[in-house]
Amino acid sequence: MGNPLRDFKHINAQTINEATTILASGNAEAIAGGTDIVGTMKLYLLREYPETVVNLKTISPSLDYIKEEGGMLKIGALTRLEDIAKSNVVQSKWAGLAEAAHRTASPHIREVGTIGGNICQLNRCWYFRKKNNHYDCIRKGGNMCYAMAGENRYHSIFGAVAACVAVNPSDTAPALVALNATIKTSKRDIPAEEFWAVKIPGSTVLDTDEIVTEIQVPAFSGKSAFVKFALRSSIDFPIVNCAAAIDGSNVRICLNAVYNLPYRATKAEEAISGKTIDEASAEAAGTAAVSGAMPLAYNKWKVQIAKAMVKKCLLACK
């Protein structure tokens, strides 16, 4: 529902350079589909309310595309999630990513939300998201994490980053990590695994004047899968999700919504590497994945879920 919006400048950027210049000027936010930024503004979540919102959808040439070039999948940052989910080429060669896009949110949101927005979205911690900045937490420049000693049943099971136990809520993020994607920005190319960070208040390594322009996923001839656990399959953010990409002996498994950053389950990868995937080996990998878990007071049950998701994801790659 939210509160009425304060006035702000809305600028339709015509080029990437124009967009980043506006963002560099300070107190400006980018808008693509708007499914995160508008809610953030309406609820006055952050200390600062943007004076300017710069529309990326009007950038030319458009950043909305899916193409395969030289075996590599290239997705423009403004590509809608539903288009990725339905893309034949993504479904056939990068199935885990297609499934991740398909399982994000609801059909209505997928028709509007973009992959760039999905990987850049702010965290969903209910303390962070309380309207009017009710909890001025550490991710907003405050001095404490309220979830640490509070109600943390959906929070990190692998400890804190910069004293914060919120989790990364993206569904596409673990798929991009598992598929060893590269995030191309207006300034640089960043391996997906290095893209996310704990910032105030952001969730990526992007500079203020930097936007994602393209996602590049290398050629992949193996099997990939994505599974998600949520209370409601129709719309919810993940409680735990997991993506895996197995190409011969090369195994990459990434959990998400279990830590502040997408969590590469390296112990699970070691446990399954070279083995035939079956119930027993997948179960063992799941156990390995959570062997370093440090659950909080209310989220021990998430450890079991994470273990189960790794198992299910590997079995889906069988």
Added chain:
Amino acid sequence: MTTYYGIEPGEKYKPWLWPLPKDTKYIGKEGIYRKDGFMKASGTVKYCRDLTMPGMLYAKTMEAPHAHCKIIAMDTSRAEAVPGVRKIIRYDEDPIWYGIFDSFRAPLTPMALPTEAWFSGQLCGATIIADTELACEEAMRILEKDTEWERLPFYLDWDEAIKPGSTPIYPDRELINHYNPGRSVEFPDFTLSWTGFENKNNMYGEEIQEYGDADSAMTEATNTLEFSFKESLPDTLAGIEAQVQIAKYIDASNTIVETWENGQGSNSIHQTDGISHCHYSGGRFGHAFNVLQGDLLAKRAALETNQRPVCHLHDRSHFYWMGEEFGTYKMKVGYEDNGKITAIKIQNINCCGILDPENKICKSTGCENIHVTKTYPYQNIGPYSCYRHGGAQAAFLNEICHRIAEDLNMDPAEVAMINDGADGHSMEWINENVKKKYGFDATRDSLNEVIDIGKKAIDWNNKWHEPGTKLLPNGKYHGIGFMYCNSWHHRADDNSSFLKYRRERDMWGPIGLGVYKSGKVFVEGAHNEVGVNRGTTYQAIIADEIGLNFDDVVVKFIDEPEGSRSSFRFRGHGGSRGLISNAVMAIRLAQKAKKMILEKACKPRMNPGGYFDLYGYQWLEPAFPNKTPEELDIKDSMVFEIANPNNKQPISAITTYLSREMFVTDVPPDLDEELHTYPMGRQCYFMEVEVDPDTGHVDVIKDVCVYDAGKIISPETCHSQMIGGTYMGYGRSRVEEVFFDPNDGVRLNDDLINYPINLIGDIKGDIDVHLIETGLNWAPYGMGGIGESPTAVQTHITRYAVHNAIGKWLDEGKTTPEYVLKALGKV
């Protein structure tokens, strides 16, 4: 010849014997166009929040930032300086007094802007009036920073609150409650005694209800069982539509107020003079009390605006209201080897005074010996509201059946049937002494019929197994659950106090019916809109009762002048109760109107000019000369001679000569005071699930709903009600939970992203609906309600399905993955 039931002096009032009109075209038929359907589906309907009026101002009220806190100081100067702010009404300026703030979790407070808040989100402190909503918001953000609060002790969990040595939440508060301490009252079937406490371990009272002699019967029982469960994390009646109240004084002396609101009752403003409009309210279960405080704040704000309307806005829907059904329930039951229940004792620690744990037990079994103890604790989580009401009550009934079934290795549906009855009598007794005596079809046995249909539909005989014994090839546990209850709202006079008020004052009836010169029939009454298909349903009843074409009946929901008591008003809230009560009135009005039309058809008609000539009136011969009303009837809006159907004329041929519309009013009598209306209709549900032992996730494979509605008026509405009720019902235990910060008691998931209500996409399997019509209700045509119960009764069906799947009882009423994993020992 049409017979008119119950409207002639000396006639026995037996509405349940009123048969359907002959040749019904609309009652019970599918394909009747829903009059409000297009508006709602197309988004063109106006909700309260859509309304704008010339000169309208906006208001918002502060919400308490913590559970249990008190204002120490408030500096409004910076907030007042925000451009557009007109006035800030402070808590200490002018206390707004009103009757009750209906919470059984806190001491009653008489003020709309209290200084002390008992739960986070409570409206308190200050109301800001401004030119725009944005100005209100900006000012409120500043005012919240400029208000100093004292944090006070609070408890979110009642078991913690009442522990010996707990910190008193309200040490200085005098006991205020609805009952006098030490009172004991004898009712025909039970005794009720009340003991009030004075802050004894944060409890404010204990109530005991005793039916028969449960202690003796328990001692004599062949078998006894004790068990308990807790509904610890409440749900809420959150809806899509945020609250809003608009108020405007229409006189310079500020005594008559016009209001608009999205409440469930059109009578929520019943303490003041005015006109109330009750707009469409979208997707919210409700109770009139929900809007009471906001409504009063809107009117208070309107006093400051020189007759300009003020729109009092809330950011959210009713998230701070909680259900009344959560608590800790300990039960002991005595029973025989055949599953017959002989004694029940329930100890109930629950915050709400309207939860009667034994209610559905009494209405659905013949158990004669029940002892209920209700302990009321203080708690800081928000007031209760009656919505999806009856879920816990149905759970007590079914918990007992399932526990006995498990102990005796019986089918729980068999236990249900063995115990079928009502109000201390078996169904065999009711068949002989009630059904036969009062004209019901004694060959109909509602529970047997619904269970039989349901079992076949879900293939129960092949699928039911002992708990925890069926692991599927996909690694999940298969389970099948069953719940049953009486169908509720079964009396024709469910609004008896409302009618009694009018009868005693010799007032006109609650609903007005007019037969207009055009021959069309208008039915008028104030009415709230909660999303059920009432208008079309009443239209169908009246059209069939009179013999009109469907579109010749117009149901007008009007606004309500001069307060709720004197105006035309449909029975307000309550889906089931509303239809039954209003249908009685609609039928009687229709029959009266038909009689008047047929009488007019046999009388001379005044000449169209309606003027006197020099020698008197000019009259035309009757439409049906030399005929009596008994020789006539109406069909397809045509009056016709029964013996010669080709002798017919449109109703307008009679009514066009009326000098003015015929107005019909009626106040139905109550049912006989001595009459005991045993609930005889039943409903049951079956659910097939697969439980993932790795995640605790419960997939619903199939849900079978079987409901005895007595007589169905609108099949599509009944069918939809069952579907919607299923979603909302088991979603309540499967996904819905409210969470609070343990450190300051703030509600954390008070929005529709974080408060997960079941959506259509969350149900994987079929919902198979079966509706039967036994006519076993005490209302016209034998109809009963079908409003609230599908969702209320199915609240706990996943509990029984999950128990059958995993072979373990969950400690909680909820069946979220966390609790299932706990029961499996995985957490």
